[in-house]
Amino acid sequence: MDEVVPRARRVSMTDVARIAGVSQKTVSRVINDEPYVTDSIRERVLAVVEQVGFRPNAAARALVTQRSRRIGVVALGGTAFYGPSSVLAEVEAVSRKAGYALSVVRTDPGAGADIQAAIDTLAAQGAEGIVISEPVDFGKGLLTVPDGIEVLTFGMRPVTSSPRELIIGADESSGARDATEHLLVQGHATVHHIAGPMNWQSSRSRRDGWRRALDDEGVSVVDPAESDWTPSGGYDAMRALLSDAVATGVPCTAVFVANDQMAIGAMAAIRDAGLRVPHDVAIIGFDDIDVAAFQAVPLSTVRQNFAETSRIGMHRLLRALDGHAPGTANRKLQAQLIIRESSQITPAN
Known part of the structure; x- marks a missing residue:
């Protein structure tokens, strides 16, 4: 066990077998975690593997194991x-x-x-x-x-x-529904939505959950603002919702946003409009990213593990x-x- 193979060349399975005093087949069985090897032999071979820094050749192993x-x-x-x-x-x-x-x-x-x-x-x-x-x-x-x-x-x-x-x-659909229902319970007449790109399954699932919650309560549905998952996209979408609210006369007091990054951008847009979260506009995101809890106003969200x-x-x-x-x-x-x-x-x- 005191013999050391020089590192000038790649250590082979033959080297491991020679130092451990076993056959090359036994080394192969240990490396591939096969049966028919006693615990003492397995421990000896693994000790040599660690000692000499042996790394199995992936291509050779593939030929043997398929x-x-x-x-x-x-x-x-x-x-x-x-x-x-x-x-x-x-x-x-x-x-x-x-x-x-x-x-x-x-x-x-x-x-x-x-x-x-x-x-x-x-x-x-x-x-x-x-x-x-x-x-x-x-x-x-x-x-x-x-x-x-x-x-x-x-x-x-x-x-x-x-x-x-x-x-x-x-x-995701149930999570979005829970978020929307929570906002409705707070007394909001309806809940607006900033959606992710509609070619993503996640965007559609979250939009569908939001829509089902509104339909179940029989409240008005405002077309969602589609964005791109980014904070800047959320900022622009929120500005559009606030502008539309003024034009249509349907107040925007609560927003469910399809991810936290867009929600953080949306909160900045609300602030820049001279409004406050949640006093003027309540907001919920999705994902629970690591910075969500550490915003100036901690962000409510739907957590995916x-x-x-x-x-x-x-x-x-x-x-x-x-x-x-x-x-x-x-x-x-x-x-x-x-x-x-x-x-x-x-x-x-």
């Missing part, structure tokens, strides 16, 4: 936004811990035709599983995934032809890759309404 141990990610809409970036970070962490390499192909939010090309690229790279991080419209029909590749979609409906597609996501959603989805994908039944194909997680100062006036003590 497994690439590669997961591909289609990062739709880029990763500049809080939700997609949070999902990607957790997918990467889980994949690395499980011993999988990760390939990421980013596509433009407006380039739906690129999504199929991204899947084809990942399949050509030998990806065993493909993760679709944020579904957007991609044209008619379903995306085609080659047989034998497992698929995990973070969303609420199938987007591929795979009969084994795993789907997981927060119940992106880390938990990603971990559950990846656990099911990894089980499927290992040949186990992953359980129910479609999993919906609850979104949580977080009430802060921006949506209700706190009574004075």
Whole structure:
């Protein structure tokens, strides 16, 4: 155990076997976590692996095991936004811990035709599983995934032809409905809405929840202002709503915003109009980003636990890759309404 292999060349499995005093087949069994190796031998081999810094050759292992141990990610809409970036970070962490390499192909939010090309690229790279991080419209029909590749979609409906597609996501529609109902309970005659881009599934789900809450209460519905997820977009959309309120005579006293970044921009527009949150305009966002609670007026929001959603989805994908039944194909997680100062006036003590 005192012999050390010089680092001038790459350490091989043969080196590990020689130092540990076992066969190369035994080293292979330990590296691939196969049975028929005693605990003492396994510990000895792993100690040598750590000592000499042995790293298995991924290409060679793939030839032996017929497994690439590669997961591909289609990062739709880029990763500049809080939700997609949070999902990607957790997918990467889980994949690395499980011993999988990760390939990421980013596509433009407006380039739906690129999504199929991204899947084809990942399949050509030998990806065993493909993760679709944020579904957007991609044209008619379903995306085609080659047989034998497992698929995990973070969303609420199938987007591929795979009969084994795993789907997981927060119940965004119910979360939006809860937010809108909370504002109505505060006594507002109606609730305006700043929506995200309508080619995103998330935007439509949140808009639909907002609309259902208004319809259930029988209150008037004002057409939503569509924006682009950014603070500047939220600012412009809020200015438009305030201007329309003056023109139509329908007061804008409460707004449900499809994400927190737009909501923060909207609060700035309200302030610049000489109004106060929540005294003149109450507001609720969506996502619960890390700065939401630390605004000058803490922002009420709908919390999605992106880390938990990603971990559950990846656990099911990894089980499927290992040949186990992953359980129910479609999993919906609850979104949580977080009430802060921006949506209700706190009574004075």
